[in-house]
Amino acid sequence: MPEAVHLPSRVGSHLELRAAIDLLAGELDEMRPGSCVALPSLLDLLLVYIIRAWMTEAPSGAWPRVLGDPVAAAALRALHSDPAAPWSNDRLAAEAGVSRPTLARRFTTLVGRPPMAYLTWWRVIRAAALLRDTPDTRATIAGRVGYGSPYALSHAFQREFGTTPGRYRAQAAKRSADVETD
Incomplete structure (x- = not known):
């Protein structure tokens, strides 16, 4: 994926994307019971529809x-x-x-990028999501994404993100807490 994806502000030809944006706006406008469950799922769905729209709009893209x-x-x-x-x-x-x-x-x-370089990147991206979204230990996460030890994961993670998995998790938890208090 590119660093930024540009879509026109009017997404009329992408009805699913428009619907996802409207649902997300509704959840953000009025926090109701279940919003804390609905918001992450809607954001995931929004990402899928953004990628689909981007692929449709840029058929000559990578x-x-x-x-x-x-x-x-x-x-x-x-x-x-x-x-x-x-x-x-x-x-x-x-x-x-x-x-x-x-x-x-x-x-x-x-x-x-070569296949094994892509695999390394994908593993640390998956690890970041697991660090952010689960209470699993770093050793468990390392095993789930293909690293033999938390140290091996930490080394690859630091190379990709410029921070350790522990600091990343702490920062993600702080951002999440800040969002919940707003």
């Missing part, structure tokens, strides 16, 4: 090409379905049904 390529799409499906698996370029190429050089060339060209 992700439509990635997802339209059977090799890159198969590799992404495999990595996303089980990020904790002991992936290697050979295993991923076999999963995609191509040679390792073919996978590396197509994946890197379409996704913008």
Whole structure:
């Protein structure tokens, strides 16, 4: 995904996106029972509809090409379905049904980074979500995303986010508490 996604302020041709925005606005305008459950789910849904609208509006963009390529799409499906698996370029190429050089060339060209670099990025992104959204220990999260130890996760996490998993969790909890008190 790009750093920023631009969509026109009028999303009339994307009815689902408009509906999600309206539902979210309704929840934010008047905090009602269950809002604390509805808001995170609506934000997730909004993200899905924003990505769909973006892909529709930018058919020549990178992700439509990635997802339209059977090799890159198969590799992404495999990595996303089980990020904790002991992936290697050979295993991923076999999963995609191509040679390792073919996978590396197509994946890197379409996704913008080699398969194992993408896997590292995806693992720390998943870890960040788990740190933010669950009370699981760092050791549990490390195992769930494919790291053998909390130290290994911490090293990769710090390289990607510039902070440790513990600090990230504390900052996320503080932001969440600030939102709830507003």
